[in-house]
Amino acid sequence: LNVLLSFAQFEREVTGERIRDKIAASKAKGMWMGGPLPLGYDVRDRLLIVNDTEAKLVRRIFDDFVTLRSATLMAKAYGAEGAVTKSGKPFTKQTLYKMLHNRMYLGEIVHKGQSFPGQHQAIVTQAQWDAVHALIATDGIERRRETKDRQRDPVLLRSLLFTPDGERLVPSYTVKKGKTYRYYSPVKHRRLGAWASQHGALPAAAVEELVTQQIVAALSAPHLVQAVWDRIRESHPGLTEPEVVLPMRNLAGLWHQLFPAEQCRLARLLIERVVMADGGLEIIWRDLGWQALSAELRPGSIGAELQELEGAA
Structure with missing residues (x-):
């Protein structure tokens, strides 16, 4: 049987090679x-x-x-x-x-x-x-x-920002008189031009500042801090509340001191999407991201490092 299967495989390979040769010729x-x-x-x-x-x-x-x-x-x-x-x-x-x-x-x-x-x-x-x-x-x-040049700088809301009807907003740039201006533009702008979407481009700095404010507020919000502490306590009963709560609050206070790449990583960890609507924005949080953040707040990880920074301040 193995011999027959080997011959069949060989025949298929030879036939395929002949077809490829015929196409090439x-x-x-x-x-x-x-x-x-x-x-x-x-x-x-x-x-x-x-x-x-x-x-x-x-x-x-x-x-x-x-x-x-x-x-x-x-x-x-x-x-x-x-x-x-x-x-x-x-x-x-x-x-x-x-x-x-x-x-x-x-x-x-x-x-x-x-x-x-x-x-x-x-x-x-x-x-x-x-x-x-x-x-x-x-x-x-x-x-x-x-x-x-642009890829040297991480973009905070890349793949996270959407219009109310679900159209993705992507980073875009213009250069005027040697100065670079950053925007988030509907993806249809890139494929078809500005005429193809009813939504306009948004100034990147203003949108990112709004999102950053909400991230910092969420990291300091008592109910979210308590929820994270409850998750960690279930899986790591040996940890104390200050070992978790303090790093989380410190993370909020130190947000603007983090490298842009780390800010982007944490934003993607915690946020599922950001929806622009009625002159404001709505952040849809990622539940699994908060669980992952819980793991990072254990001693020896980012939480421990933040505590060391707090002690050195």
């Missing part, structure tokens, strides 16, 4: 082997045929990028016109960038990173392609530099 000949059909082409007898109407839009997309240098503005314009993708969906920044990187529009077939002359007609010229990718390369260097 066909693509090397420039044949389209199926998959999602790109905008600008139709299929006839397993061959890609240019759809003249769609091809005009494809050429326009390449030309518009050179002019506007912004996939966000392009998506907004196409959305206003009612232009859609091959599948009938509105254009997004992501779909536009995928199109701008699709070498099929140059008349090529790509297999495992290698390009081959295709059997189909190109839609854009080499000059159009080169103009677009020269801009993408330049913009990419600038974006990577900006992203690297």
Whole structure:
């Protein structure tokens, strides 16, 4: 039986290898082997045929990028016109960038990173392609530099902040006259542009200050302190109340002295989400997070360190 199973496995591997080799050989000949059909082409007898109407839009997309240098503005314009993708969906920044990187529009077939002359007609010229990718390369260097600089600083409410209807607010930045301004913007702003969401961007510093005030207040609130102490007492009866309550109160008092990375970690530990509503905010606390905080307040962990700080003050 084992011999038969081994032969069956070997046969499957050989068959799979033959299929992969056939696909590779066909693509090397420039044949389209199926998959999602790109905008600008139709299929006839397993061959890609240019759809003249769609091809005009494809050429326009390449030309518009050179002019506007912004996939966000392009998506907004196409959305206003009612232009859609091959599948009938509105254009997004992501779909536009995928199109701008699709070498099929140059008349090529790509297999495992290698390009081959295709059997189909190109839609854009080499000059159009080169103009677009020269801009993408330049913009990419600038974006990577900006992203690297921003990632040095932790963001307190990353993945925690939401609008009342559940739309996530993500960190965003603008630079004016050499100064960086931080915001939390609806995620649709990033994908489609500011026009795509009914919610506006919020100044990051003001929102973070409101949340910080509530975290500090919660760490000092008698009923929450008592709840944490009750949980710890059940699992660690040998601890005394001052050993738990004092570090928790100290944590509230020392919050602004913590490193930003530690503030972010504790915020994610204690908060499930923050919802902006009616000019204020609502914090939904994470029950399991408070239990985890209980563990951190044991001697030898953050609680003990805070007590040492208190004693040294």
